[in-house]
Amino acid sequence: MQDILVVDDEPLIRLGLKKIIDNARAGFQVRGEAGNGNEGLEKLAAHRFHTVITDIKMPGMNGVEFVKSIFSRYPGVRVIVLSGYAEFEFVRETMKYGAVDYLLKPVDNQDLLDLLSAIGRKPGAAGSEPDASPASPPLPAPKNDPISRAKAYIAEHYRHNISLNEIAGIVHLNAIYFSQLFKKETGENFTGYLIRCRIEQAQRLLEDPHNRIAEISLEVGYEDPNYFSRIFKRITGLSPQEYRAQRGGRNA
Structure with missing residues (x-):
């Protein structure tokens, strides 16, 4: 069982969040709650949680300082991390x-459960005790920066008629904010x-004399x-x- 704070x-x-998680009966359960980072650290000191779900903006110790404290101690x-569109810099x-x-926010129920399931499948998650020693290195964060994901999508689909709204939806951001x-x-x-991505690829293709310009x-x-x-000439x-x-x- 994966214990969640x-x-x-x-x-x-x-x-x-507790209702979504506990009602799923999928190998994880909320075992503790806290109203801010300071209370969260107290809970972590008293119980060995496997996973913490935390808001970014909270009174007292904010989410950034809370996460920093977690990984220095546990x-x-x-x-x-839970965040709104305007808080991505903190994320x-x-x-x-x-x-x-x-x-x-607002959190999609299935996205939350899918993420918890993925975390639970990682070594050292559900059924094991987190290492309380600061000597253990923190787990590396995955490359889930939305801009990195957007750039990767553009690199793969630049030849198609892709739009800003399409990519904003793919990375789950409001189009204006994205x-x-x-x-x-x-x-x-x-x-x-x-x-620029298209023209740079065109430049590479033009270096092969067998590629006709109309085909490029x-x-x-x-x-x-x-x-x-x-x-091409403008760029x-x-x-x-x-x-x-x-x-x-x-x-030609």
Whole structure:
């Protein structure tokens, strides 16, 4: 059985999470609750929990400091962070300190249960005692940064007609917030980033003289070769033909 500690300053949220988890009867159960980070540490000192689910914004000790304290004192404990759209910068901080994943509010019941199940399948989770010694290294956090996931998705699907709204949905973020976060993290907006990915791939393809420009245009997501050529020149300062000529290619 995976013992879970729920930490949130809203009693109704704690009650809701407890009902979702306990009613699932899936090998995990809420064994403790706390209203802030300080109370959470007291609970952890009194009972060996396998997993902590904690809010980011709480009075007293906030979620970031709470997670940092957990992994300095109880590095074997898995931590799931709950956050709103506007709090993702804090989520990033908790990931640095070892939080294994995060869920956006309002929490989707199935997402929560799936995540707990995944954690329970990891070695040292349910049925084992977390190591209370600070000498044990914290578990590494998975690469679940939404911007990293978005960039990976673009790299795989840049040739298709993908939109900001589509990718925002894939990474479970509000489209407006995702757009702002993407610009902040990458230094360019979504459309500019997508175009650059396409043109960089086109440059690689143009270096092979056997690839015709019309075919390259389709390969990188542009049905109209003339439009592709205009975009290519706007980004590189050269037409595709000029770019290829500079590299000794011939075919158009």
